[in-house]
Amino acid sequence: MLREKKSEGTIAxxxxxxxxxxxxxxxxxxxxSFQVADGEFCVLLGPSGCGKTTLLRxxxxxxxxxxxxxxxxxxRVDALAPRDRDVAFVFxxxxxxxxxxxxxxxxFSLRLHGVPKKEIHARVTEVAQMLEIGHxxxxxxxxxxxxxxxxxxxxxxxxxxxxxxxxxxxxxxxDATLRTNMRVELARLHGRLRSTMLYVTHDQAExxxxxxxxxxxxxxxxxxxxxxxxxxxxPMNLFVAxxxxxxxxxxxxxxxxxxxxLHTEAxxxxxxFSTVGGRAAPDSQLTVGIRPEDLRRCASTDARFAGTAExxxxxxxxxxxxxxxxxxxxVARLPAQDPIKLGQRIDLNVDPERVHLFHQKRRIxxx
Amino acid sequence: MRRIAFAGAVVAIGxxxxxxFLWFVSASWKSATExxxxxxxxxxxxxxxxYRAAIAEHGLLHYIANSVIVATATTLLSIxxxxxxxxxxxxxxxxxxxFYLMLLLALSMFPQIAIAxxxxxxxxxxxxxxxxxxxxxxxxxxxxxxxxxxxxxFFQELPYDIEEAALIxxxxxxxxxxxxxxxxxxxxxxxxxxxxxxxxxxxxxxxLIILTYPARQTLPVGIxxxxxxxxxxxxxxxxxxxxxxxxxxxxxxxxxxxxxxxxSAGAVKG
Numbered sequence: 001m002l003r004e005k006k007s008e009g010t011i012a013x014x015x016x017x018x019x020x021x022x023x024x025x026x027x028x029x030x031x032x033s034f035q036v037a038d039g040e041f042c043v044l045l046g047p048s049g050c051g052k053t054t055l056l057r058x059x060x061x062x063x064x065x066x067x068x069x070x071x072x073x074x075x076r077v078d079a080l081a082p083r084d085r086d087v088a089f090v091f092x093x094x095x096x097x098x099x100x101x102x103x104x105x106x107x108f109s110l111r112l113h114g115v116p117k118k119e120i121h122a123r124v125t126e127v128a129q130m131l132e133i134g135h136x137x138x139x140x141x142x143x144x145x146x147x148x149x150x151x152x153x154x155x156x157x158x159x160x161x162x163x164x165x166x167x168x169x170x171x172x173x174x175d176a177t178l179r180t181n182m183r184v185e186l187a188r189l190h191g192r193l194r195s196t197m198l199y200v201t202h203d204q205a206e207x208x209x210x211x212x213x214x215x216x217x218x219x220x221x222x223x224x225x226x227x228x229x230x231x232x233x234x235p236m237n238l239f240v241a242x243x244x245x246x247x248x249x250x251x252x253x254x255x256x257x258x259x260x261x262l263h264t265e266a267x268x269x270x271x272x273f274s275t276v277g278g279r280a281a282p283d284s285q286l287t288v289g290i291r292p293e294d295l296r297r298c299a300s301t302d303a304r305f306a307g308t309a310e311x312x313x314x315x316x317x318x319x320x321x322x323x324x325x326x327x328x329x330x331v332a333r334l335p336a337q338d339p340i341k342l343g344q345r346i347d348l349n350v351d352p353e354r355v356h357l358f359h360q361k362r363r364i365x366x367x
Numbered sequence: 368m369r370r371i372a373f374a375g376a377v378v379a380i381g382x383x384x385x386x387x388f389l390w391f392v393s394a395s396w397k398s399a400t401e402x403x404x405x406x407x408x409x410x411x412x413x414x415x416x417x418y419r420a421a422i423a424e425h426g427l428l429h430y431i432a433n434s435v436i437v438a439t440a441t442t443l444l445s446i447x448x449x450x451x452x453x454x455x456x457x458x459x460x461x462x463x464x465x466f467y468l469m470l471l472l473a474l475s476m477f478p479q480i481a482i483a484x485x486x487x488x489x490x491x492x493x494x495x496x497x498x499x500x501x502x503x504x505x506x507x508x509x510x511x512x513x514x515x516x517x518x519x520x521f522f523q524e525l526p527y528d529i530e531e532a533a534l535i536x537x538x539x540x541x542x543x544x545x546x547x548x549x550x551x552x553x554x555x556x557x558x559x560x561x562x563x564x565x566x567x568x569x570x571x572x573x574x575l576i577i578l579t580y581p582a583r584q585t586l587p588v589g590i591x592x593x594x595x596x597x598x599x600x601x602x603x604x605x606x607x608x609x610x611x612x613x614x615x616x617x618x619x620x621x622x623x624x625x626x627x628x629x630x631s632a633g634a635v636k637g
Contacts, residue, residue, distance in 0.1 A: 062531050099550045108546075112537035156536070292368035300570045 012057065012073055012163035012196045015039045019068035021054055021220075028054050030219045031068065039194045039325075043211035045201060047243065051220040052200045059198065060089050060166050064237070072147040083112075087164045088157035092172055094149045096141040102128070102152050103137040109160050127159045146266070147178045154186075167199040171206065183209055197289055206245050206361055208232065216240050241289045247320055247331045249289045249356070258282040262330060286364075289356035292320060294333040295348045303347035305330060309340050321346065388612065403599050417602035423636035425600075426581070427607050430589030434611075436499055437585055438567040441506040445563045446512050446556060448507070453518030454544060458527070468519060475512035479572055482508075487576055495578045505573050510563040517562070521555030522548070529566075557625040565615055567579075586611045 014036040023028040028051045036042040044052040057063040058071055070078045077085045096105050106124045114214060115123075128134040131151040135145035141149055150170065157165055171179045171186075187210055190197060201207055207214050208228045215225040216239075224236045235241035241249050254262040300306065307325030321340055323330045332348055340346065357364040394402055395418065396411035419428040455465050459463040486505050487496070495501030525548065533543040547554065578584045584592070590607045593600050 062534070080465035081539075082531075082534045083539070084478060087535065089532065089535045091528045091532060093526070095526065095532040097529060097547055099547075108533075112542065135447070154531075155524060234539075 002206070013040075014042075014164055014196060014198060015069075015071040016055075016059070017069045017071070018068050019055070019058065019070065021051070021058065022066045025357075027220055029058075029065075031193050032220070032222055034215055034222060034225060036148060036196055036198055038196055040208055040212050041190045041197045041198045041199065042213045042215065043201060043207040044215050044217055045207040045211075045244075046217035048202055052202075052219045055337040056168055057164050057201045059164075060087055061085050062089075081324070085164075085325065086162050087166055088160050088320070089166045090153050090157050090168065090170045092169045094141075094153040094173075094270040096149060096152055096156075098141050100140075101137065102133060102139050102140050102144070103349060105152055106137075106155050107139065109156070123159050124155075127155045130158075131155050146174055147182065150182060154189070157360070161195075161264070163196065165195055165197040165199075167197065169201050170199075170204075172201070172203070175207060179206075187211060204246065208244075216243065218243070232361070234365075235289075235356065236363050238289075238358050241356055241358070241363075245291055247292050250289050250295075250330045252288040252290070252328060254286055254288065256282055256284055256286050262286060262288065278330060287358040287361075289358060290330075290350050291354070291356075292331045292333040294350050294354040295330065295334075296350070297334065298347055300347045302349050304350060305348045307348075308345060309342055309344045309346055312340055312342065323348075331358075379528035391605040393608050394601060395609045397602065401458075407471070414602075416604035417600075420600070421603040421606045421610070424608070425603055426589070427610065428625070430584060430586045431606075431610070433499075433583060433589075434568055434586040435504055435614075437506070438564050440499065441510065441567040442560050442564045444503065445510045446518075446560050449511060449514035449518050449547065449559060450552075450556065452511075452515045454548065456515070456519040458530075468516065471512040471516050475516065479509070481494045483573065483576060485587050485635045486573070490577060491555050497578055497583050499583065502574060502577050505577060506570065507566045509570070509573070510566055514563055518552070518555055521552055525551055549598045553562060554625050555575055557622050561618055561622055564618065568611075569613060 016035070017033050018031045019029055019033070020027070020031050024179060032055065044055060046052045054063060055257060058065045058078075061077070061080060065078060068078075072085065072087070072236075093244050094267060097108065100108065103124055105129060107120045110123060111323045123136070125134065128137055131154060133151050133155065136144060141152065144152065150173075152204070153170065161192055171182050174182060183206055190210070199206075199210060211228055214228055214231050216223040216231060219238050224240045226230060226234075231240060231244055235244060236248075238251070242251070252264050254264040256262055295305070305325045305328070307323035307328070307330060309321050311322040313320040313322075317336060318333055319336045319340065321332045321334055323332060323346060330348070332346075334340065376551040393409070393411050396413045396415075397408060398412060398416075399412050401408040401412060455461065456468060459469070486508065490496050490501045490505065493501070495504065529551070531544050531546060534540075538546060569587060570585075571591070574585045574588045575591070580586060581589070581592075586607070590604055590611065593604050593607065
């Protein structure tokens, strides 16, 4: 029933081409181009102020672009009013109609589109049951908890069976537990509806768990787009490497000498990898990136880094150890089984294949 | 002790504001001798003659009808125009929007006497003196700046997201205004409407200069013209004033909660 519309053969891919937006002399979006395939869950990930919400609002028709085009399926929509684009938008603060009951909130768009009362009733009831808000249809939004309001906001989008779902940080107003639950539910929902979805967030956990494709945005430019694994394991530049991953990737600045050795500013010097040869000229400035979980404890003879534990964040399952290696600050994610005391000396090594190398902020692939 | 002092203050202020009202209500029930007696009689003997006389001899019902027509028309038209103007000022990024709002505020402070002459000449030119449309037009001119100001600030307080949700759900701008914005702005609309109505109901000066024929005169002018050449019918005036006040008291009591919501809307975001 819910997939009726799609089975009619609607191709609801989203194509954004050279989209730009200038506001008050400031370039907010710089000629962005990307595509979301039919049925794909695409996440726009970026820090606040990177332009991701503006992009979403332009796709919805709530704001106008300064240049470029937006197409849904094969039709250009950038000149259309929001209501003619057949998109649904889930707002960060839910934006429910406070003067209407949950039922009327859910059925409002259907009523506007002249859907017969009987069908409205059937569709609203179905969606309400799916979201487990069936018993609250007579309530007004202010009688609901945050999580319930969020469900109504989701339901309002689902009930329309739009070509495209747009989400603007829909979970950011929920508390941590609820957020995790709703995240799983959203993923399940997408599995069930198989609709095209564009989801804006600054929360990388949301991006990694929900997205089939992630587009990382910073300062109005696409930094990288790809599958979550690709973004995490092959960040194409320093920004993506630093933004994705919690705790943040360790960065070690240094100068490469002629023998594949990196001399860091902190005075710690270590043998880089023979693999680097040929990809970066001797004497160039490099940044080495190592994810905290790629550092592991080893015998002192094998140690690439040795340092003292300055601070330990124990999460139960594992712990984040903040180390001082002769002025170089590192964070390592270590198993929680062997407890670490403050001030303890710790020897660490890293698998050369798991090291990321950046030259002038761009990735150098070692393999 | 502090609570007693507080209660005392409340009673004192209440009595001070209510006293004139209570005095003419009481006067309307007194006999002619009681009204003029010295020392004054505080408790009336409940005569209804003044009410009968005000209605039968002075045409009170006719003035009430005029007032109802004029005040209602003024309120409906003012609020309709002010809602649209206020919405535009609050929502569209008009380059001179802020300036225009300040200008409205300044306009609403103009003394009536300053615009009385021009308005009279305009209405005379239109042939609208002594007509409902003439007095209503003048009242709209008086109340509009104030109503637009109230509603614009009220609309600004409404979260824009809700309106955008409506636009995406399939509303045109008009539908969004009618189905979502106006219902949400109801407390503001009520507040503005009641204030405009009270003003139109009580207004005396413009009514006096624009409505010179008794056929169109409103309550305040009508009551003011009760005195004959040699008589001062205090009892009838008091009775008419009591009746004139009742609709306002009733309106305020009925919509009290709405008005309070409307007046405090800026303070606490709903």
